[in-house]
Amino acid sequence: MSAAPAQIFRVRSGNGVDTSQTLHFSFDGKTYTGHPGDTLASALLAHGVRLFGRSFKYHRPRGLLSAGPEEPNALVELRDGARREPNTRVTVVELFDGLNASSQNRWPSLSFDALGMNGLFTSVLGAGFYYKTFMWPASFWEKLYEPMIRRAAGLGRAADEADPDLYEKSTAFCDVLVVGSGPAGLAAALAAGRSGARVILCEQDALPGGRLRDESATLDGKAGWQWAEQVRQELAGMPEVRVMTRTCVFGAYDGGTYGALERVADHVALPKDGQPRQRLWRIVARECVMATGAIERPVVFPNNDRPGVMLAGAVRTYLNRFGVSPGRKAVLYICNDDGLRTALDLRRAGVAIAAIVDSRPAGVGGGAQVASQCGAAFFPGGAIADCYGHSGVKAVLVRDASGKARSIACDLVAMSGGWSPNVALATHLGNRPVWHDDLCAFLPSTLPPGMVAAGAAAGVFDTAEALHDGAVAGQRAAVACGFAATLPVLPEAEPTRYAIRALFHALKGVPSAKKAKAFVDFQNDVTAKDVALAAREGFVSVEHLKRYTTLGMATDQGKTSNINALALLAEITERTIPQTGTTLIRPPVQPVAIEALAGPHRGTHFKPTRLPPTHQWAEEQGAVFTANGLWMRAQWFPRSGETDWLETVSREVRTVREAVGFCDVTTLGKIDIQGPDAAEFLNRIYVNAWLKLAVGRVRYGLMLREDGFAYDDGTTARLGENHYVMTTTTANAGGVMAHLEFCHQWLWPELDVQFISVTDEWAQIAVAGPKSRAVLEKIVDASFDLSNEAFPYMAAAELTVCGGVAARLFRLSFSGELAYELAVPARYGDALARLLMKVGEPFGIAPYGTEALGVLRIEKGHPAGPELNGQTTAHDLGMGRLLSTKKDFIGSRMAQRPALTDPARPTLIGIQPVNPEDMLVAGSHLLPQGASATATSDQGWLSSVAWSPSVGSWIGLGFLTNGPARKGEIVSVHNLLAGTIIAARIVDPVFVDPKGERLHG
């Protein structure tokens, strides 16, 4: 590291910088010094650094254009490692000790860039080059063109690691939101705040004041920023007012909702422990005063992108706020009197003014007077025709009103094409701004409900008028919220004059203009020639121009380029600016990091994990888990000595078939349904009949969607006269609940029935196998008769277990064995699992996971998720006979459509390979033997497969055209991914105990 060079361009003390303290930072490996209050831009500029980056396409040397968030050129990579932040505007980076930044899009170094020669291939890289140059051959795109473009063009590199910092989201409510703390915003906040209204004042900068900090003009004879500080202190003392600095309101949304980003710890090296780096605010405001100021426009002239060509207002910011002069000898290029302030401020700071080039004709504006005050040559009606100096301005070619050109040496060009009100927030909801010729600006016309624009954002550029405008807006907003607000006494401001005459470019009658690039969009390297080319090729709509040239589509979203482009296009197509149009601005006003939008919702905070009550116990058992929606479920329970999962699962299946096993089925949706009309309601929800289900009985039910396709299935038990409990599939639990509410509240409000989800209230465990009754007898209290006669298949009861614990018992079987589902209050779930292990031990009990559950149901031919995939009908599932013809139910009418009951539809079948060793794979296609592997021969697919220890073969469920009629037929199973074809026999989908005798045992 080299020693810190002196801050030779720090010519005075700035109002926002504390020069009593020194900070150290590095840029491209070189160490520099700065002070608290500096931005990275001002600190580097103080050292005379002018080259900040390379441009996007042509790799041209670029310096600072602005001093604010609109900066298109000076983008760097800030910080390093996991905190590396690409495309960071140096103008908004607050300096901190140890800050580390590097330039981007340059190779091998910023001052010598090998790809700078891209400028020599301008003819290739012009407007629409993406569409023209890289069209053919098509195969070259992915392999050659895209990687090449990505290496050459582009900006910074994102961090390779996950962001280690914290981000928060917060919501705030207020009566009046004031966006911006310039003269108008402060006056508005003061008027509204003093009335007692709840006010939030958001300022994107670290300091309040807006342009008051950038100008040397006074308020009540004191520096403008001092009044801003005084107001900030008064506002801070108001209990209902909140001043939020470093907070950018980036979007306006419907219903008075605003998005804002608070940069909580961006200005320090590291956030404090537990402190978020940024906080995303949703602010709900009844009224909003948009006092967002204005952004100065550059002028389009040849080589206007040389480092040292800056906005005139930015020059004043560096001088007055930061005490830094961006040069030693300046030329001004202006079209309004506001720009003349720059000459006076520079002069006061001892900077020589070589010339003032004023595009206005002689006699308009105060240019002549200021020029003589500053000792500058004055060129009324003049233009800058070219700019010299490869890596920094050395001279400009000035053309006077008569057309005579001369070269003038300088190292700084301060330009002002006028100010564009920052109307972004007013247009986010689709309100188009309107062009005002007198101000050469778009102003908001209609605004979103509750929003008003004030100050420069409303085209009120004079400070005294802006103060008044803001105070009136704040007062009205507070009154609209029911507060008695009055106008505050405002400080006296020096009178100003704007006197703008339109100036967008200086391209006519310039000898060198043909070759030199005149930039419209600095960040995306779009030149005036590109705009002309696009127009010539027919892209005369501003929206098309944007997309064809990429103008305004960079990270700065064209803040400094859109209006110049529009004006150029208007001129080329011989239309007025209003005729040419305007593009609406979309949120965000400034880039918002994806981390801020995600906030704390990362990892399990984004996708939380639901754990069934036996999870901890299953962990202790060494279970392997699988995700089932948000739920974590035990997939299988390996035992020592078992070498692979299939061995474990097959053992679990055999345990259920031969002894007894148990499985946590809590994840199934459980909906408690009560009311006199509950039976009638179920009758309309399910396809089958429900009116005659007796108390203490359970029934399987199938639900359709209204379009006639299967939606969900499960069992519903009648626990009392008016009391039912429904189960849904795990995946559809939430959806079925909303569906029931919809049907009840909207379709059949006359039915007296209510629902509540009780999924999390009950731990439910399936106990399955020939010895399940024997196990349950050890748990269920003795007063309850578990015999087959007293509690047969499909019985349900509320009872007690373990000496008085309330429980529910259902004699249900998904496995085809004698089986029960026992529900206990969720807090007893863990104890129940442990108890089952203990009392079941003599019977050879073992837990089984979802994989064995799947094998058992496939062996039994029960459809599940892969079968109820949203494309199958009751008929397809072999349940056509369930559809009641005697009642109306959801989906009843549409399920009758001929195409939904056509026997030729693929229908549920069982399938077994001819060679038992052949493995089946779900998703395989079923084709007639010998048919060619084409779509026309395709007759169905495999939906679920398993190795069946009971059958001793792979088995599968699937859907086959005319399926049930084809039992015994041998078809070809095509696994197109593996490229295999095997022969398999169509069989009944019930592989085990087809008569169902075990269920009733």
Next chain:
Amino acid sequence: MRLTCPSCGSRGLEEFTYRGDASVRRPAADASEQAWVDYVYLRDNPCGRHQELWYHGAGCRSWLVVTRDTRTHEIFDVRNARDVALTERQTDAGQGEIA
């Protein structure tokens, strides 16, 4: 966007889910197939005022009939769907008696 739920007050959009047009009515079971196809599949896409169904799933679980301007997202009215449906039935029944 915000909706004022009759039960819960002004709430953010993230608590609600959208279903669609609230002006369609479920046909009788014996209605023509065309009537059912219209009900299940066909929806107008009006520019301007639109009555639509929303579900306050992250709140009170009420289905709501919201009158919204599809261009501006201005909300004119929010009512409980059940109240709307019940009122319609009473009106229909009343008309039936007159007829």
